[in-house]
Amino acid sequence: MIRHPVEDGNAQNIPAGSTADAAGRLANVPSPQNRQYYPDRDASPMMLFDPATGESNIAVFPFVPDCGDCGDPLTENAMGYLMRYMQWMVQDVGVDGFRIDAAKHVEPFVMDFVDRAVYRSNPRQLLDGSPQHVFSYSEAFTGDTNALLSFVKKNIDPGDIGRIGGNRDALDFSLFFAMRDNLASPGTTNAWQNIRDSSMDVADDGLHNGSAGVMFVQSHDEHGPAALNNVAYAYMLMQPGNAVVYFNGKQFGENRDFPKDGRGDALGGVYGDAIETLVGIRNTHGRGNYQERWIDNEGIFAFERISSSITGLSNRGDGGFDQRTVQVALAPGTHLIELTGNAANATIDPFNDISEVLTVSNSQTIDLRIPRNKNANNEFHGNGYVIYGLSGPQSTGGLEIIGVDSVLTGSIPAANDFDNGKTRLNDLHVVTANSFQARLLTNEVRLLGLDSLRDVFADGDHALLKLDAGLDVNGNGGVDFVTPGDVSYGFEVFGDKSSPLVGPAGIGGVRGDGEFLQTIDATKLSEGVHHLESRAFRHRTDGGPAIFNSFKQSVYIDRLPPESELLSFEPFTSGVNENRDMVVRSVDKTADSVHVFLNLPANMSDASIILQAEQGGGLTSQIDRDQFVHGFFDVKHGNNVATIVSFERTGNVNVQRQTGLFTSTIIGAGLGDLNTDGNYTPADIATFATLLKSDNSQFHPAADLDGDGLIDLSDLTLLGTRLTAVSATEAVQTAYQQLVQDATIQLSFSLESISEDDGPNAAILTFSRDLSIDSSDFTVTLTSNDNSELTIPASVSFALNASTATVNIQAVDDALLDGNQVVHFTASADPHFFAGAADYTVTDHETLTATIDSDSVAENGGAAVATVVIQRSNV
The missing domain is CATH 2.60.40.10 (Immunoglobulins)
Incomplete structure (x- = not known):
């Protein structure tokens, strides 16, 4: 069947609904607008071979997001419908991946069609020009690693782009169950022995290398380990491979059993920054091969990401700490700093038993102290973990934005999940000029501020800058680093100045002053929020993985007023044309508040309109990231005018007018019926005269015959044509002619x-x-x-x-x-x-006279000669 019908009467259409939903809409009603949900079959297709089915020459046509009427409807079954939906989500909406729910409840072949639906469908390439393949992972509620691995398929061959392959994984329920059952309460015997090799990753190839599985500690379905949730996250986030952190913004309300509560501190904010910190450490130090360094039957576990960091974990529920001497793959004398802040936390370590800095011994070991989940005062804190790692470069001022017009200060949200989920925490630097600068000034690193802990390698030998997902900010014609998966992917060299403290000749060479500077052309950036990140890298000579510190800022480009457009003005309910929803789209996606008014006069000042909006008039409801809606009742028959007032968070505002919104409703007989009584009378002419004489300080949609939003002489001319067309009475025509006379010089x-x-x-x-x-x-x-x-x-x-x-x-x-x-x-x-x-x-002033030289002649005198002289004046 055609599941998004376009044309009435097509026998292949899915039947339309007979009962309206709560919003008054019927399902499956044919509409030309449904073409937007179909690919354009007139475009060039991608030809594919599917090894799962053996089919060849499979034509896959693209969606054209900027052409709403280019799609071509076709018949399909439910599977085809879902495949089309996934392709539309990727190519039109812009998603990069999917979470597939309840994957156990479909036949295995269905997943092969998932691969076909999304294979090479992403039009957004990676920076090196290679395809950015859609990533998906399935939820299959089982701890059977063999069953879970059956959902993993990563066989895309970049050398054979015409062969369909998969890029999908599965949630690692095997690891989840192990963490939930062994970290639910402190002191579980052999907890780490039960957890360490329980993952899909290890089941796949025997290694901790991230080859399979998407790790998680909790989800919307499952709470996860209760008491030692933080410990579980520390373990998961420092493992190789994919991991997700669950956050519930409570958009569906508080005190619900479903979805389950998430981590309120996932983004920082009022609930603290434990998870945010762990995610940051994963980014800066979560590289290097995995190496187990300690496990025992006393609840202690430690592992190293080789030459980068070492993680110590405890599931013990008694007070104090434990010390273990563990091997590390780092040179003697290397300083390691505790990255989570737990060693410096007086609640976790009230007597400073846990060092904030460790130094590798001559035998390449460290004495690792790990806090138990109660402190030395027997107070429970649940943070039985430490992570030590190499220090990255430091900067007292962080990433500075120069050339800012104003700053929208971040705030701490109210102590509830909903506000915590929607409150902006960080500052926004507002740029109204055509350019601005990003500056990073690194300083010499003395750990804990001590000369004895001077770490010259941490001074850093280079820093890079990235804008958003990777743009050419230094103007050299392209993004400098484009290797996918590399820590420098999407980053640029600072173009104005790049002077690292550790120069090109290394530790003993000429040093720079630590300043990095880049001018950024704001005219090449879209309006709204942009994100800047600078990574300053530790100087390494041992071949270990890159270590860096990240410095971030957000800027708001506000050079232009917010631009919106009218998306639709359709009835709430089919057949009730006078009651309509006005849907507005924020074109540049900068509007955070939109107000709409119907039929305001043309000469009403922007200031007056803005004042009405500021007083709450015409307020819309936001229904999507860039869409706003407001309902109007009793809309008149005629050419209506919409006035759109868009505000953005900076206070910038724009007033736009959309004219010629013709609506055919029961409110009036249409154009020319100004008192909406359904008839054409002299009273309509009188009202038109009032509007005409108002100099556009008044408006009526039935008087705007040409749909330009003005009531003027062109409308008066067209009114005469309209009156003739509706066979207006002589009295009406007389009144009309008098008005025309009044409007004539x-x-x-x-x-x-x-x-x-x-x-x-x-x-x-x-x-x-x-x-x-x-x-x-x-x-x-x-x-x-x-x-x-x-x-x-x-x-x-x-x-x-x-x-x-x-x-x-x-x-x-x-x-x-x-x-x-x-x-x-x-x-x-x-x-x-x-x-x-x-x-x-x-x-005429000229005259004509005639004279004859003879007074007379006889009629019988025969031939005679006379002269006649004709003379005019002014000659």
């Missing part, structure tokens, strides 16, 4: 006629206007059809509030005996008045 003369020899100032031509139509000052263009008889100026001006204007007529003697002449005058005053016209007579 009138011409009158001081004399009925003049003679061509009357010379200058022969007569006065007076122009009159109806001040109720227009009392402004304007110029009238004058023309005549015969400048050989008389002349007038090319124009005349009406003064403000003057009902008349005059010019002198100058007679012209053409020295021709041409009789009396009629000269036609026109006075054009568009758009103020209709053109007036008049005829004026100029009498």
Whole structure:
């Protein structure tokens, strides 16, 4: 069936619904707008081979997001519908991946069609030009690693792009169950022995290398380990492979059993920053091969990410700490700093038993102290973990933004999940100029501020800058680092200045001053929020993985007013055309508040409109990231006008007017029926006259016959055509003609006629206007059809509030005996008045006389000669 019907009457359409939903809408109603949900089958297809089915020459047509009517409907089954939906989500909505729920409940072959639906569908390439393959992972509620691994498929061959492959994984329920059952309460025997190799990752190839599984500690379905939740996250986030942190913003309300509560501190904020810190450590130090360093039956476990960091974990529920001497793959004398903050936390370590800095011994070991989940005062804290790692470069001022107009300060949210989920924590630096600068100043590193812990390698040998997902900010023609998966992917070299403390010659060479500077062209950036990150890298000579510190800022480009557009103005309920939803789209996605008004007059000032909006008028409800809706009742039949007021968070505001929104409703007979009584009467003409004379300080959709949002002479002209079309009565036509007369410049003369020899100032031509139509000052263009008889100026001006204007007529003697002449005058005053016209007579001054040299002749005198002389004057 055609599951998004486009045309009525197609026998292949899925049947339309018969009962409206709560919003008054019927399902499956054919609409041309449904074309947007189909690929364009006139475009060039991608031809594929599916090894799962053996099918060849599979044509996959693309969606065209900017062309809403390019899609071509086709019949499909439910599987095809879901495949089309996934492709649409990728190509039109812009998603990069999917979580597939309840994957155990579909046949295995369905997952092969998931691969076909999304294979090479992402139009957004990686920075090196290679495909950015859609990533998906399945939820299959089982701890059987073999069953879980059956959902993993990572066989895309970049050398054979025509062969469909998969890029999908599965949630690691095997690891989840192990963490939930062994970390639910402190002190579980052999907890780490039960957890350490329980993952899909190990089951896949025997290694901790991230080859399979998407790790998680809790989800919307499952709470996860209760008491030692933080310990579980520390373990998971420092493992190789994919991991997810669950956050519940409570958009569905508080005190619900489903979805389960998430980690309120996932983004920082009012609930602390434990998870945010762990995610940051994963980014900066979560590299290097995995190596187990300690496990025992006393609840202690430690592992190293080789040459990067070491994680110590405890599931013990008694007070204090444990110390273990563990091997590390780092040079003797290397300093390691505790990264989580637990060693410096007085609640976790009230007696400073746990060192904030460890130094690798000559035998490449460290004495690792790990806090138990109660402190030395026997107070439970649940943070039985430490992570030590190499220090990255430091910067007292962090990443600075220079050239900022203002700063929108971040705030701490109220202590509830909903506000915590929607409150912006960090500052936004507002840029209104055409450029700004990003600056990072690194300083010499002395751990804990001590000379004895001077770490010259941590001074850093380079720093990079990234804008958003990777843009050419230094203007060299392309993004500098484009290798996918590399820590420098998407980053740029600082172009204005790059002076690392550790210079190119290394530790003993010439040093820089630590400053990095880049000017950024704001004119090349879209309006709204952009994210800057600088990574400053530790100097390494041992071949270990990159270690860096990350410095971030957010900027808000606000060079232009927020731009919105009217997306639709359709009825709430099918068949009830007078009640409509106005849907507005924020084109640049910067509007955070939109107000809409219907049929405001054209000369209402922006300031007045903005004031109405600021007082709450026309407030919309946000229904999507970039869409806002407001409902209107009793919409009149005619050409309506929408006024859109868009505010952005910076306070910038824009007023836009959308004219010509024709609606056919039961409120009135349509254009020309201004009192909406369903008839055309002299009262409608009187109302039109009032609108015309208001100088667009009033508006009515039935009076705007040309749909331009103005009530003017063009509408008056079209009104006459409309009255003829509806067979208006004689009384209506008479009233109309009188209004036309009132709207026309009138011409009158001081004399009925003049003679061509009357010379200058022969007569006065007076122009009159109806001040109720227009009392402004304007110029009238004058023309005549015969400048050989008389002349007038090319124009005349009406003064403000003057009902008349005059010019002198100058007679012209053409020295021709041409009789009396009629000269036609026109006075054009568009758009103020209709053109007036008049005829004026100029009498001829020339005369004609005849003389004969004989007084008479006899009728019988035969042939005779006489001379007749014809003479005219002015010769």
